[in-house]
Amino acid sequence: MGKDQKKLPLYIQIKNKLVSNIKEGIWKPGDTLPSESQLMEQYNVSRTTIRQAIRDLVQNGILETSRGAPTKVKEIPEDGLGNPGVIHHEIGTDMAVILLRMEKSQTHYHAKYQLSLPETADIFYMERLRMADGKPIAIQQSYLPLAIGDVIEQVADKKFDFFSTLGNHGIYHTNIKEHVSADNATQYEADILGVSAGEALITIERTTLGIDSKPIEYSTTKYTTKAFKYTIEID
Amino acid sequence: MGKDQKKLPLYIQIKNKLVSNIKEGIWKPGDTLPSESQLMEQYNVSRTTIRQAIRDLVQNGILETSRGAPTKVKEIPEDGLGNPGVIHHEIGTDMAVILLRMEKSQTHYHAKYQLSLPETADIFYMERLRMADGKPIAIQQSYLPLAIGDVIEQVADKKFDFFSTLGNHGIYHTNIKEHVSADNATQYEADILGVSAGEALITIERTTLGIDSKPIEYSTTKYTTKAFKYTIEID
DNA sequence: TGGGATTTGTGCGTATGTATG
DNA sequence: ACATACATACGCACAAATCCC
Numbered sequence: 001m002g003k004d005q006k007k008l009p010l011y012i013q014i015k016n017k018l019v020s021n022i023k024e025g026i027w028k029p030g031d032t033l034p035s036e037s038q039l040m041e042q043y044n045v046s047r048t049t050i051r052q053a054i055r056d057l058v059q060n061g062i063l064e065t066s067r068g069a070p071t072k073v074k075e076i077p078e079d080g081l082g083n084p085g086v087i088h089h090e091i092g093t094d095m096a097v098i099l100l101r102m103e104k105s106q107t108h109y110h111a112k113y114q115l116s117l118p119e120t121a122d123i124f125y126m127e128r129l130r131m132a133d134g135k136p137i138a139i140q141q142s143y144l145p146l147a148i149g150d151v152i153e154q155v156a157d158k159k160f161d162f163f164s165t166l167g168n169h170g171i172y173h174t175n176i177k178e179h180v181s182a183d184n185a186t187q188y189e190a191d192i193l194g195v196s197a198g199e200a201l202i203t204i205e206r207t208t209l210g211i212d213s214k215p216i217e218y219s220t221t222k223y224t225t226k227a228f229k230y231t232i233e234i235d
Numbered sequence: 236m237g238k239d240q241k242k243l244p245l246y247i248q249i250k251n252k253l254v255s256n257i258k259e260g261i262w263k264p265g266d267t268l269p270s271e272s273q274l275m276e277q278y279n280v281s282r283t284t285i286r287q288a289i290r291d292l293v294q295n296g297i298l299e300t301s302r303g304a305p306t307k308v309k310e311i312p313e314d315g316l317g318n319p320g321v322i323h324h325e326i327g328t329d330m331a332v333i334l335l336r337m338e339k340s341q342t343h344y345h346a347k348y349q350l351s352l353p354e355t356a357d358i359f360y361m362e363r364l365r366m367a368d369g370k371p372i373a374i375q376q377s378y379l380p381l382a383i384g385d386v387i388e389q390v391a392d393k394k395f396d397f398f399s400t401l402g403n404h405g406i407y408h409t410n411i412k413e414h415v416s417a418d419n420a421t422q423y424e425a426d427i428l429g430v431s432a433g434e435a436l437i438t439i440e441r442t443t444l445g446i447d448s449k450p451i452e453y454s455t456t457k458y459t460t461k462a463f464k465y466t467i468e469i470d
Numbered sequence: 471t472g473g474g475a476t477t478t479g480t481g482c483g484t485a486t487g488t489a490t491g
Numbered sequence: 492a493c494a495t496a497c498a499t500a501c502g503c504a505c506a507a508a509t510c511c512c
Binding site: 472473474475476477478479480481482483484485486487488489490491 | 493494495496497498499500501502503504505506507508509510511512
Binding site: 011045047049068 | 503
């Protein structure tokens with residue numbers, strides 16, 4: 001826990017502690033937090049610091065404040081972090097991933113374009129079947145620069161959180177762009193997903209930019225409509 | 236301009252002034268703003284106030300800050316206000332709308348549910364064909380509470396911006412929720428949209444909440460994939 | 471119903487850290 | 492190296508909304 005949080009800004013440390021308390025179930029959705037004055041005493045920081053931490057978490061949809069009333073943990077904490085009003089998830093509980101193909105390739109020129117790589121570059125290619133509760137829900141094709149691919153290769157056959165895995169290797173992302181469209185399933189896709197050829201699928205194209213604003217991932221995922229939920233909230 | 240901004244919080248007033256400067260082109264995308272100290276003098280407020288205004292605008296994607304460097308107007312201000320990274324639009328230039336049906340109805344129970352209306356209530360129903368450059372791109376079914384429907388009825392056969400029209404009548408919205416899915420076109424839809432039956436369509440379900448957090452609109456729009464573009468950016 | 475205590479919101483001043491140019 | 496600019500952090504005061512007895 002307390003690794004080297006020492007060099008992080010105080011309000012970030014406070015934020016992390018508050019989030020921890022929520023994740024550990026000490027404060028549950030709907031619960032009220034201690035007042036700002038109490039938190040000031042408890043953590044021995046100024047009100048400014050407490051308020052900045054709280055403000056960030058309100059912005060992230062984790063907390064909820066209103067004048068005169070105590071601050072509460074928001075019901076339905078959306079997706080947690082980083083999401084400014086976008087919810088995106090697969091429907092199901094028991095998630096799994098089956099690796100269909102994995103290779104270093106020189107073709108896939110459209111992917112190289114998306115990744116801002118020269119046409120002569122090798123890229124890392126991966127095709128995976130995403131499962132929920134034992135049933136296939138999506139086919140995902142991922143294209144990665146080789147440096148990123150090497151990191152992913154070791155865990156490609158497991159269920160893993162893409163960004164957490166990269167984070168563990170010091171690779172972080174700053175910006176995700178997703179494009180939504182629809183297609184009719186090809187015979188190949190239909191066979192794998194267990195639907196009829198021609199059935200409507202939802203396609204998500206995703207481009208992720210790294211800290212240096214260079215692409216670190218381009219992927220195309222085709223979901224069966226039953227297994228997909230995409231909700232956007234604009235306030 | 237300076238109506239009764241007097242009673243608004245100072246940082247809100249500052250925010251409005253900054254936004255005005257951008258909208259009037261005094262500060263263009265990429266331009267740098269005066270430093271915080273300069274703004275403090277110019278508006279005669281504390282740094283806290285200036286920073287709170289700037290922080291809000293950064294959050295809204297209007298401004299861009301970085302340590303040590305001057306604050307800039309963000310390039311590509313997304314959609315301007317209120318949108319935390321969601322872009323949503325139809326492809327085409329010459330937009331038009333054809334009214335297919337319009338009626339006050341007692342059925343459409345699913346819509347009443349979405350609008351939080353009792354089962355006995357009448358609702359306003361509208362089915363319209365959306366055109367771009369002379370070609371059909373979407374079928375839209377809208378369900379409105381009667382009070383809202385009366386306002387819309389007068390302009391239903393014109394191309395109009397839904398929210399602007401309501402705004403002109405003193406009806407404002409606070410929250411929009413959209414759900415994205417995909418369907419295969421029915422024969423009816425295919426005929427109207429000029430595609431083949433079974434072709435994949437993108438469906439947008441939209442619920443809009445008014446100032447009082449009560450629904451003012453529920454609609455279902457089915458787009459042909461060629462005419463649709465949905466991009467989500469998460470920072 | 472009322473009114474006082476509590477809690478968050480707004481705003482000011484100041485000082486220091488740290489990245490940029 | 493230096494000045495500038497934004498980031499973090501402390502303390503104080505009062506306003507406004509809520510809560511609770």
